[in-house]
Amino acid sequence: MSEGQWWFCLKHMRVEPDQGCPNKDRMGPYESEQEAAGALERAAARNKAWDEAEEDQD
Template sequence: MADQPEYWYCIKHSRVETRDGCPNKDRLGPYASEAEAARAIETAHEKSEAWDHDPRWNDDELED
């Protein structure tokens, strides 16, 4: 995988970066394409919404 390009979304600078960008603590990824990395915030939001309604991840929705 080291030969394949990888992209990250830097949450500090709101931009897509390559491997030599900011520290990992400031970014999401890696993603296989620049387009996927550009959607990182939307993807994270979509996953969070899905988890909010999944009883395996949300104790509030577990049945007694």
């Protein structure tokens, strides 16, 4: 396993190491390449949970 931080690039829709696109275009950092690869799925799940929590408050 490689050392360093990993990012998910929103511009290119791929995992990148520290040396990549500007951070403004990326999600992260993550401790592993696998964790970065799941960034969009985790964000979607969190957004869904927040939306459902807001609906419950209404």
